[in-house]
Amino acid sequence: MGAGIQVSGLNASYGSNHTLFDINLNMPANNATALIGPSGCGKSTFVRCLNRMHETNPIATVTGKVLIGELDIYKDLSPVEVRRRVGMVFQRPNPFPTMSIYDNVASGLKLNGFSNRRVLDEVVERSLKDAALFDEVKDDLKKKSGASLSGGQQQRLCIARALAVDPEVLLMDEPASALDPVSTAKIEDLIFQLKSQYTIVIVTHNMQQAARVAENTGFFLNGKMIEFDATHKIFTNPSDKRTEDYITGRFG
Amino acid sequence: MSDYAATGIAILSTVLVVAPLVAIFIYLIYKGASSLNLAFFTQIPKPPGESGGGMANAIFGSGVLLLIGSVLGVPIGIAGGIFLAEFGRGSRIANAVRFTADVLNGVPSIVMGIAVYSLIVLPQKHFSALSGGVALGIMMIPTITRTTEEMLLMVPNSIREAALGLGLPNWRSVLSITLRTASPGVITGCMLAFARVAGETAPLLFTAFGNQFWSANLNQPIAALPLQIFVYAISPYDEWHRLAWAGALVLIVLIVVSVALVRYVTSRGVLKGAS
Numbered sequence: 159m160g161a162g163i164q165v166s167g168l169n170a171s172y173g174s175n176h177t178l179f180d181i182n183l184n185m186p187a188n189n190a191t192a193l194i195g196p197s198g199c200g201k202s203t204f205v206r207c208l209n210r211m212h213e214t215n216p217i218a219t220v221t222g223k224v225l226i227g228e229l230d231i232y233k234d235l236s237p238v239e240v241r242r243r244v245g246m247v248f249q250r251p252n253p254f255p256t257m258s259i260y261d262n263v264a265s266g267l268k269l270n271g272f273s274n275r276r277v278l279d280e281v282v283e284r285s286l287k288d289a290a291l292f293d294e295v296k297d298d299l300k301k302k303s304g305a306s307l308s309g310g311q312q313q314r315l316c317i318a319r320a321l322a323v324d325p326e327v328l329l330m331d332e333p334a335s336a337l338d339p340v341s342t343a344k345i346e347d348l349i350f351q352l353k354s355q356y357t358i359v360i361v362t363h364n365m366q367q368a369a370r371v372a373e374n375t376g377f378f379l380n381g382k383m384i385e386f387d388a389t390h391k392i393f394t395n396p397s398d399k400r401t402e403d404y405i406t407g408r409f410g
Numbered sequence: 411m412s413d414y415a416a417t418g419i420a421i422l423s424t425v426l427v428v429a430p431l432v433a434i435f436i437y438l439i440y441k442g443a444s445s446l447n448l449a450f451f452t453q454i455p456k457p458p459g460e461s462g463g464g465m466a467n468a469i470f471g472s473g474v475l476l477l478i479g480s481v482l483g484v485p486i487g488i489a490g491g492i493f494l495a496e497f498g499r500g501s502r503i504a505n506a507v508r509f510t511a512d513v514l515n516g517v518p519s520i521v522m523g524i525a526v527y528s529l530i531v532l533p534q535k536h537f538s539a540l541s542g543g544v545a546l547g548i549m550m551i552p553t554i555t556r557t558t559e560e561m562l563l564m565v566p567n568s569i570r571e572a573a574l575g576l577g578l579p580n581w582r583s584v585l586s587i588t589l590r591t592a593s594p595g596v597i598t599g600c601m602l603a604f605a606r607v608a609g610e611t612a613p614l615l616f617t618a619f620g621n622q623f624w625s626a627n628l629n630q631p632i633a634a635l636p637l638q639i640f641v642y643a644i645s646p647y648d649e650w651h652r653l654a655w656a657g658a659l660v661l662i663v664l665i666v667v668s669v670a671l672v673r674y675v676t677s678r679g680v681l682k683g684a685s
Contacts, residue, residue: 209575211571211574211575214571214574237574238577238578238579239577241576242576243577245575245576246571246575248568248571250568252566252568252569252571252572253572254573254587254590256591256593257590265573265576265586265587266578269573269582270577270578270582316572319576
């Protein structure tokens with residue numbers, strides 16, 4: 159099951175560069191939430207705050223409160239515990255190049271000391287099926303490297319890898335921006351199906367994509383969240399002038 | 411036209427690079443191959459004047475010394491490289507370690523021998539295989555540390571983020587993901603260091619010292635191929651000169667074989683399409 163996300167008073171910066179200003183946001187469980195906005199508006203920084211990835215940069219700081227389910231990820235959990243609950247898919251596919259397809263998917267469990275063969279086999283198969291990749295790779299699971307797959311397959315492999323540790327939330331930072339239209343459509347279908355099991359937060363530059371996959375959409379500009387509402391409302395009748403200007407292509 | 415010129419220059423450079431190696435190898439075979447026989451690999455040296463004898467104890471001794479050196483130098487060298495690339499990046503202590511490694515790399519090998527002589531041989535009051543191995547091990551460290559660092563820095567950050575994003579602790583991510591991704595380059599660095607010290611003579615003069623007889627005792631002087639070659643080459647006997655050539659040939663072949671063996675063993679796990 160997915161968990162809801164409540165963000166209040168979130169501020170983030172890189173050194174002296176303040177990148178997120180007082181973000182307040184409520185993302186319901188088992189929904190997809192899209193974050194849109196021009197490049198550099200802080201949407202990537204925002205999702206990186208949701209799994210405490212932001213602070214892996216030594217000059218990065220973050221303040222505020224992020225509740226995932228009942229737990230404050232900055233108070234009640236260590237970064238490692240947070241990232242077990244909040245999986246992430248990155249902009250560019252990043253499979254582990256020296257590992258087989260199987261090991262890529264199993265890595266999160268294996269490297270955390272989980273070694274029951276039978277259960278691992280099951281988890282790998284289920285995750286690859288959930289990521290709609292199983293049929294394409296089932297004959298090469300242990301023979302081929304994750305890096306030998308096509309870009310779209312690699313991204314679905316990365317999704318399977320994230321699903322294998324059974325997170326509550328899945329963050330996707332422009333997961334289809336490096337992919338061709340066919341692969342993009344596959345990823346979007348996937349997001350639709352994954353919603354039943356996970357809460358999804360997706361950053362995207364593609365507004366049609368946001369409209370297709372997400373119940374709610376947030377619009378970011380210059381480190382502030384300008385508007386957050388039901389997706390159809392944002393795209394048909396935004397309440398802020400700046401949102402309207404952006405979605406109608408007047409800037410950004 | 412200029413394309414042909416560039417190709418020509420590239421081919422010429424390749425020939426210039428390979429030629430010395432081939433020339434040395436051919437000359438060694440020409441000079442040494444005739445003295446190679448079973449006895450060379452099974453017998454210990456005979457006293458001057460008697461014909462025959464071999465370098466079995468020196469081959470074995472070199473193996474022992476290189477084993478000690480690798481056991482010491484490889485883990486410390488790799489750990490140092492991991493520290494420089496993953497944990498100490500940009501810190502003052504990392505800069506100091508990197509500087510020290512570079513200086514250590516430039517220290518003449520005979521100075522390394524003297525250093526280990528005063529650190530181990532003098533307090534123990536005798537030469538030993540152990541001190542020789544330590545000298546070789548210390549010489550391996552800077553090469554391994556710096557190549558490990560370079561190779562780890564070449565691993566894209568996206569791979570580290572993928573590992574951390576799965577909820578792996580940082581140390582786990584470094585050892586099982588980053589180091590593993592960089593492992594082909596790290597292994598190359600280790601082999602370079604190994605091949606370099608395998609032919610070292612100077613650091614062994616004051617440490618392993620050499621031995622005309624069989625010895626597997628780490629606390630006793632031990633024979634080594636480069637030492638034996640050195641002793642035979644400067645001797646006045648023709649028979650010993652021929653054995654020195656044969657020894658040099660065996661040394662080179664053994665280095666090539668062991669490097670190839672390590673490459674083969676470590677490449678067996680590599681998968682189709684792995685970069």
